[in-house]
Amino acid sequence: MYKLEMKRLLKTRSTWILMAAAMLVTLIFWCINVFDAYYYSNDGKSYHGLDAMEMRRIIAESAEGEWTPERLRDVFTQIAEANANYGAAADGAANDNYGSGNNTTSSVADYTLTFMRSLLQVCDVQYSNEITPEMAAQYYTLRKAHIEEIMTFNYGPEVTAAALKLDENTAEPFYYEFGFGTGSDIASTLPVSLFAVAIVCSIICAPVFASDYSTGADDIQRCARYGCKRLGKAKLLAAMTLSSALYIVCSAVFVALTLAVYGDDKTSAQLALDALVLIDIDMTGVLVLTLLAGFLSVLAMPVFTLWLSARMKSSVAVLAIALAVAMTPTFLVILLREGALGDWLRLLLPSGGLGLGTGMFVDIQIGEFLTLGSLAIWTPFVMLAAPVIETPVFALLAKRAYVRHECR
Amino acid sequence: MKLEIQNLTRRFGPKTAVDDVSLTLTSGVWGLIGANGAGKTTLMRMLAGILTPTSGRILCDGADTRAMGEAWRDMLGYLPQHFGFYPEFTVADYLDYMAALKGLEKKFAREKIEELCEILSLTRVYRNKIKKLSGGTQRRVGIAQAMLNDPEVLILDEPTSGLDPGERVRFRNLLSEFARERIVLISTHIVSDIEYIAAENAIMKDGRLIDAGTTEQLLRAVEGKVFTALVPDGLLDRVEREVRVVSLKNEGGGQVLVRYVADAPLLGGSEMAEPRLEDLYLWLFKDERRQDDV
Numbered sequence: 001m002y003k004l005e006m007k008r009l010l011k012t013r014s015t016w017i018l019m020a021a022a023m024l025v026t027l028i029f030w031c032i033n034v035f036d037a038y039y040y041s042n043d044g045k046s047y048h049g050l051d052a053m054e055m056r057r058i059i060a061e062s063a064e065g066e067w068t069p070e071r072l073r074d075v076f077t078q079i080a081e082a083n084a085n086y087g088a089a090a091d092g093a094a095n096d097n098y099g100s101g102n103n104t105t106s107s108v109a110d111y112t113l114t115f116m117r118s119l120l121q122v123c124d125v126q127y128s129n130e131i132t133p134e135m136a137a138q139y140y141t142l143r144k145a146h147i148e149e150i151m152t153f154n155y156g157p158e159v160t161a162a163a164l165k166l167d168e169n170t171a172e173p174f175y176y177e178f179g180f181g182t183g184s185d186i187a188s189t190l191p192v193s194l195f196a197v198a199i200v201c202s203i204i205c206a207p208v209f210a211s212d213y214s215t216g217a218d219d220i221q222r223c224a225r226y227g228c229k230r231l232g233k234a235k236l237l238a239a240m241t242l243s244s245a246l247y248i249v250c251s252a253v254f255v256a257l258t259l260a261v262y263g264d265d266k267t268s269a270q271l272a273l274d275a276l277v278l279i280d281i282d283m284t285g286v287l288v289l290t291l292l293a294g295f296l297s298v299l300a301m302p303v304f305t306l307w308l309s310a311r312m313k314s315s316v317a318v319l320a321i322a323l324a325v326a327m328t329p330t331f332l333v334i335l336l337r338e339g340a341l342g343d344w345l346r347l348l349l350p351s352g353g354l355g356l357g358t359g360m361f362v363d364i365q366i367g368e369f370l371t372l373g374s375l376a377i378w379t380p381f382v383m384l385a386a387p388v389i390e391t392p393v394f395a396l397l398a399k400r401a402y403v404r405h406e407c408r
Numbered sequence: 409m410k411l412e413i414q415n416l417t418r419r420f421g422p423k424t425a426v427d428d429v430s431l432t433l434t435s436g437v438w439g440l441i442g443a444n445g446a447g448k449t450t451l452m453r454m455l456a457g458i459l460t461p462t463s464g465r466i467l468c469d470g471a472d473t474r475a476m477g478e479a480w481r482d483m484l485g486y487l488p489q490h491f492g493f494y495p496e497f498t499v500a501d502y503l504d505y506m507a508a509l510k511g512l513e514k515k516f517a518r519e520k521i522e523e524l525c526e527i528l529s530l531t532r533v534y535r536n537k538i539k540k541l542s543g544g545t546q547r548r549v550g551i552a553q554a555m556l557n558d559p560e561v562l563i564l565d566e567p568t569s570g571l572d573p574g575e576r577v578r579f580r581n582l583l584s585e586f587a588r589e590r591i592v593l594i595s596t597h598i599v600s601d602i603e604y605i606a607a608e609n610a611i612m613k614d615g616r617l618i619d620a621g622t623t624e625q626l627l628r629a630v631e632g633k634v635f636t637a638l639v640p641d642g643l644l645d646r647v648e649r650e651v652r653v654v655s656l657k658n659e660g661g662g663q664v665l666v667r668y669v670a671d672a673p674l675l676g677g678s679e680m681a682e683p684r685l686e687d688l689y690l691w692l693f694k695d696e697r698r699q700d701d702v
Contacts, residue, residue, distance in 0.1 A: 001508065001509075004508050011496050011501070012494075215490075215493070216488055216492030217492035217493055218492070219486070219492065220486065220492065220550075220553060221506075221509055223457065223458060223486040224481060225481050225509065226508075226509050226511055231509060
């Protein structure tokens, strides 16, 4: 029955068109990730695409390795000396004030490309030349204080304690290497690409039951020996298999091609993303978590769509509601960013793990917690747990709705 | 075998589509007659198990069909009024799919599909997509799927709509042969089809079963009430307004032979005629608008 339903789905032309569209979107975002990269060199030359990536790789080389407090102090001591000698400090990217062949120059260029954001945050300064060697050496202590300050300001002592407890396992010193996480724009391209695939999966699932109701095909099937429970189960499993397979193939293509160009990335997420990353994780780990959260959402979103499809007669109405629900976390991020209600809704919806301006890549670095009384849960955990619960619940509801359905 | 419909009622909100229908179906072809909205399709859908009755039950040889579940569906073949199919399927794909849904053995299914395609003239279009077939051919595919599992109870809602006269004759013969030791229930607007096929009939009106029996038994209700008369075609408009006309036949020379039903002859030169189901239909559904296909 399952094979039969898979065969039927794969015989549908619209399924192939949608799968091709998902793959095309994936490749477009991969191209944006690779070919839309820019780099402006000290001598005024601009590079883009693979050339820009190669330039970034070259200047990032000397920054690779562990960033111990001693190394931080040394580098900032050199910067301070260079500032004194050359009169003006660089801020941001590589600066012409430092001549080529100057070690300090290349160091500045290197780390400003890597974790300057995290340093500026933690030292609570606006420009890098405001960071003294002593402040830099205190980076790890200041980071803890920064977490405490932000959490206390946003939530209160209980959440602060929970956040610091989570952060206890973070291994120090942090590590840097050039790769997809620090070299490419994967933080914005991958989530959008995955979200697009999830939307395509929902579109594929929308007519699975509803179309049969509206055409009357369901009336005939329901009278067959296996046309009720077994067919309902087979339809659910087949649609979920197809969604999962599409997601796995598209994300694998995106990741494989990105890794082929940029290479692996073991940079600590605290350096590459934000000081508020509260677990011991590198960029490869962030990528795996993002893909996992996406996969769980890609299971939950189509199953939710299948539930709607099992309840309604119009595929268009099913699709409209499914898309509205899929987009809701994105709108909630814009409209209710500051509210706990917005966060609860955003994360508990089936599409909570994916979206524009939301999703694992975002939530892992913003240090947000969901609170309910004394309960405080880090939002990435909710993002992983919610679809694990929702998928079987919606699957059961969909099967039940299909079995009990009666077209009038 | 025996199928007992006991006090079956189905309401949709305030509307009662089927109202306390009781009927016992035995082996043979049964015709279900009634105007649009009489409740025929609702009754058939309840028999097929795709609509739950508001009250009442259906017993198959004493067992409640709802409780029988798969066992009931195993012995059932159903063709709904609107035949829905997957547009991407060919006839072969569709019949294979339905055979698997019916849980048929592959070998049996292959032989049965071949046999039905032969009988229903589907062999030539076997590899064609169903959506590209004519309405009549699609209907034949629908009939084939309903008969795939050699059902003991075959329910066909408007099976002959869209079939050409030759196909209808072949279909009637097929059903007559098939109905031995089986129950076949047919609903159609084409009353003449039922007249040829059905041994017994049930008549529904406004959701209620108003009569049931053999064609001969039912026709007794209009015995002496069917007449024919020659009428000048200039008077035809007036005759149609005042008399319940069953059929008109141009006899040439400005004369039209009118067949009508009435308690007593209303037109000059009227002769009594042998009643048919069509006459009974018009007699019973005097309040209904005349159906184009009657």
